[in-house]
Amino acid sequence: MYQTRKKQLFISMKSVKQHNLISRLTLSTIALLFLFTLNLSAQGDAKNGKKLFNSNCAACHKLDKDLVGPALGGITEKRENAWLKAWIKDNAAFQKVDADAKEAAAYSPTAMNAFPQFSDQDIDDILEYTKPQEPVITAGGPVQTFAAPVKQDNTLLYILGAIMVVMLLMLFNLYRTINELKGDAPKSRSFSEQANGVWEAFKRNKFLHFLMVIFFLLMTAYFAFGWMSQVGVDQGYQPIQPIEFSHKIHAGDNKIDCQYCHSAAKHSKSSGIPSANVCMNCHMNISEVADDTKIGNHGKDILDKEIQKLYDAVGWDPEAAGGGAYTGETKPIEWVRIHNLPDFAYFNHSQHVNVAGQKCQKCHGPVEEMDELYQYAPLTMDWCISCHRETEVDMTENGYYKKIHEQLAKKYGVEKVTVAEMGGMECGKCHY
Amino acid sequence: MKKVIKNIIVLVVMVVALTSCDRSKRAPNLQYMPNMYEPVGYETYGDNPNYTPGMEERLPVDGTISRGSEFPYDYENTPEGYELAKTELKNPLTEIDAERAKSLYTIYCASCHGSKGDGQGTLATREKFLGIPAYKDREITDGSIYHVIMFGKNMMGSHASQLTEEERWQVVAYVQELKNN
Numbered sequence: 001m002y003q004t005r006k007k008q009l010f011i012s013m014k015s016v017k018q019h020n021l022i023s024r025l026t027l028s029t030i031a032l033l034f035l036f037t038l039n040l041s042a043q044g045d046a047k048n049g050k051k052l053f054n055s056n057c058a059a060c061h062k063l064d065k066d067l068v069g070p071a072l073g074g075i076t077e078k079r080e081n082a083w084l085k086a087w088i089k090d091n092a093a094f095q096k097v098d099a100d101a102k103e104a105a106a107y108s109p110t111a112m113n114a115f116p117q118f119s120d121q122d123i124d125d126i127l128e129y130t131k132p133q134e135p136v137i138t139a140g141g142p143v144q145t146f147a148a149p150v151k152q153d154n155t156l157l158y159i160l161g162a163i164m165v166v167m168l169l170m171l172f173n174l175y176r177t178i179n180e181l182k183g184d185a186p187k188s189r190s191f192s193e194q195a196n197g198v199w200e201a202f203k204r205n206k207f208l209h210f211l212m213v214i215f216f217l218l219m220t221a222y223f224a225f226g227w228m229s230q231v232g233v234d235q236g237y238q239p240i241q242p243i244e245f246s247h248k249i250h251a252g253d254n255k256i257d258c259q260y261c262h263s264a265a266k267h268s269k270s271s272g273i274p275s276a277n278v279c280m281n282c283h284m285n286i287s288e289v290a291d292d293t294k295i296g297n298h299g300k301d302i303l304d305k306e307i308q309k310l311y312d313a314v315g316w317d318p319e320a321a322g323g324g325a326y327t328g329e330t331k332p333i334e335w336v337r338i339h340n341l342p343d344f345a346y347f348n349h350s351q352h353v354n355v356a357g358q359k360c361q362k363c364h365g366p367v368e369e370m371d372e373l374y375q376y377a378p379l380t381m382d383w384c385i386s387c388h389r390e391t392e393v394d395m396t397e398n399g400y401y402k403k404i405h406e407q408l409a410k411k412y413g414v415e416k417v418t419v420a421e422m423g424g425m426e427c428g429k430c431h432y
Numbered sequence: 433m434k435k436v437i438k439n440i441i442v443l444v445v446m447v448v449a450l451t452s453c454d455r456s457k458r459a460p461n462l463q464y465m466p467n468m469y470e471p472v473g474y475e476t477y478g479d480n481p482n483y484t485p486g487m488e489e490r491l492p493v494d495g496t497i498s499r500g501s502e503f504p505y506d507y508e509n510t511p512e513g514y515e516l517a518k519t520e521l522k523n524p525l526t527e528i529d530a531e532r533a534k535s536l537y538t539i540y541c542a543s544c545h546g547s548k549g550d551g552q553g554t555l556a557t558r559e560k561f562l563g564i565p566a567y568k569d570r571e572i573t574d575g576s577i578y579h580v581i582m583f584g585k586n587m588m589g590s591h592a593s594q595l596t597e598e599e600r601w602q603v604v605a606y607v608q609e610l611k612n613n
Contacts, residue, residue, distance in 0.1 A: 055551060059563030059586045068586045109511055110586065117569065173436060231462050232469070238457045255554045257539040263594035270476050275489065281589035285561055323587075332487045337477070340460075342469040374457065 049129030052122055056115065063130060067323030068110055072130045085123050090114040108322060232342070238374035239336040244306045246295045252368035258360045265349040265360075273335055276314040283310055287318045295371045309333075338375050339364070345381075346430050356419075357394065362387075388424035392416040503597050507575075509583040514576065521575025523608075525601045533606040536599055540591055541607070549610030563587065567611040577604045 053061075060068035075084065086094045087101055091112050095101045105111070118126075202208055250256050259265055261279075264272025289303045311318060315329040341347050352358045361367065365376025377383055395405040395417065408417045423429060463469050474480045480488040497504050503524050507513040538547065544564050546552040551564035563586075581600050584590040595603065 054559070054562040055556075056565065057563060059565070059588075061563075111511065113570075169436070169440075232464055234461050236457050237460055239460075240458060254543070254558065254560060256543050259539045260543065260594070263540075267596070273477050275593065277589065277593060281584075281591065282555070282561065284589055285587045290560075330485075332485050335477075342463075343471040344468055 045125040045128040046131075047129075048122075049125035049127070052118075052126050053129050057126065060110075060112070062323075065323070066321060068108060069112060070107055074132050075130050076127050081124075081127070084127060085120060088115050088118060088123055088126075090116060233378050233380055234338075234340070234375050235378040236374055237338055238372055239338065241336055241372075242334050243309050244295055244298065244303065244372075246371045247367045247373055248369055248371045249293065249295070258367070259353075262360075265353045267350050267354075269346075269348045269350070271349045271353075276310060276330075276333060279310055280314055280316065283307060284316070284324065287311075287324075338373060339379065341379060344431055346432065356391070384430070385420070385425060388419040391419045393419060393422055498597070501597060503601070505578075505582060505597075507579060507582075513583075514579050514585070517575035517579040518573050519575065521573075521578060523574040523578075523601055523604055525598070525605065528605045529602060530606075533602040536595065536603050537606045537610075540594055541603065544588075549607065561587075567607060572607070572611065574604055574608065577607050 057072070061070070061072045063071060063073035065071055079087075083098070083100070086098070087104070091101065091105065092114060095105050250261075251258060261274040262271045263274070263278070264270055287307060289300055289307070291300055293300060293303055295303060310316075310333075313331055313333045315327040316324055317327050318324040352363075353360070363377050367373065367376075393405075393416070395401070405417060408421060409415065412421050414421075418424070474488045476488060478488050479486050483490065492498075507517040507521070542553055544551075544553040544555050544561055545567070546556065546564075549567040551566045553564065555561040556564045578600055579585075580588065581595065581603060582590060582592050592600070
């Protein structure tokens with residue numbers, strides 16, 4: 001066995017000697033290719049590194065800012081590759097053998113996780129990603145500055161429009177005067193004479209007078225009633241809120257469930273205005289909006305200040321060491337209440353959300369499409385009652401009330417019982 | 433000419449009269465009897481001049497145990513408290529309502545942790561919130577999950593104000609199910 005191997009080796013050595021030139025050429029091409037692939041993989045690595053970084057490291061590290069852990073941009077210039085690999089794979093074990101590592105661990109009271117699942121290549125990829133990137137110059141860059149704000153000014157348009165109207169009126173008048181001068185005037189005079197005739201006849205007819213009075217009374221009653229029945233109805237009410245919060249971005253684009261923030265809706269009468277600590281669950285990390293975020297015509301420059309308002313309210317200093325800290329100085333955010341029932345009407349969210357299983361949108365409309373929230377439903381008694389009349393009670397899988405449900409269905413001679421039939425129209429349910 | 437001017441004035445007055453009925457959407461509407469509409473007591477999220485700052489919503493006093501509480505939590509919000517909870521604490525619930533646990537998880541956790549617990553929630557895939565681990569990659573126990581829901585960890589905040597004690601344990605059970613399956 002050994003001998004054959006030796007022989008083979010000998011043969012191959014020999015063949016190298018024989019084809020010296022060719023082998024050198026192939027060797028150098030292989031070397032070139034190898035270099036080339038290395039180069040290629042280095043570029044691809046940063047991409048893979050970004051992916052790994054985002055899913056494993058970004059909870060505690062950012063490239064440009066200290067968070068729970070230190071900023072990692074340019075870390076390869078500070079520490080050696082081997083040291084970093086040992087640290088990332090199992091920092092607790094590494095601390096026992098390396099003094100530097102022990103010092104590094106003192107950065108934060110929170111210990112870093114071990115990542116034994118990373119291969120050397122994975123870590124190289126991540127480190128490639130943390131290397132300072134050269135600023136990418138896009139061809140469209142300078143052009144954009146030229147194409148910047150063209151102010152829309154509508155006043156000139158309005159003035160022009162007004163002038164047009166006046167000129168049209170003048171033309172019309174001129175046309176009439178010309179006609180009169182031409183002698184076509186008698187025609188129009190006969191028309192006014194005719195009108196006069198009708199008027200004289202109307203003045204003498206008592207029955208017509210009576211009809212007119214009735215007509216005007218009815219019209220007045222109609223309009224007066226219409227006006228009175230909208231008193232106290234705030235449908236479409238859209239007050240200006242202290243923070244430009246967009247439900248469209250949070251509930252629509254990011255698909256955060258309504259009850260994530262309005263967590264009291266499942267247990268309580270009130271749906272709950274989230275206290276600011278709920279906002280901070282995400283905004284501790286998200287201190288600025290994405291570049292292309294827009295609410296109406298407000299862009300990033302304005303919206304970043306809106307997040308700052310939240311920080312001012314909860315007393316959060318995002319610049320503090322360790323990724324930010326609470327200063328302890330808080331102040332309330334004075335949201336303006338939109339949906340407001342009068343004090344004499346009782347409404348309970350948990351009954352509708354938990355027991356009935358209604359979607360929030362049923363009463364609040366397409367909130368996930370509203371940048372600025374408004375009152376969607378009229379919230380009148382008529383509106384409540386008509387829903388109670390139509391909505392059928394889900395009686396399946398409710399053993400406790402099975403008997404009463406059957407009795408009710410029998411009593412009304414129906415298959416399904418509506419909310420109204422179960423007492424959803426008793427006065428005392430909502431007014432007491 | 434005089435007639436024309438008169439007509440124009442009548443038209444303008446009519447248009448103004450009709451459009452002025454359209455009330456502003458920024459201000460609340462008129463009320464019949466505000467005394468009946470406005471509550472006498474302080475409302476949940478209203479002003480209360482007796483407090484500084486003057487809001488009715490208050491934090492409970494430190495160490496408050498909610499009424500009907502069955503599982504008060506004594507572990508401290510420190511790395512040591514975390515380790516302690518991780519090793520000794522077990523889920524005290526005897527009955528797990530799988531459906532409710534799932535719906536609670538979907539509302540309160542899935543935006544980041546993903547519906548499968550793989551760290552690929554909507555906020556993660558849209559790159560709003562990064563670095564969310566998959567449950568399978570982490571050493572987690574009943575106690576450590578509960579501790580993190582209670583106090584948060586790293587960039588995750590406390591979710592104690594959004595979930596009751598019992599709901600937190602339901603979520604713990606569902607997270608364990610996601611991790612193990």
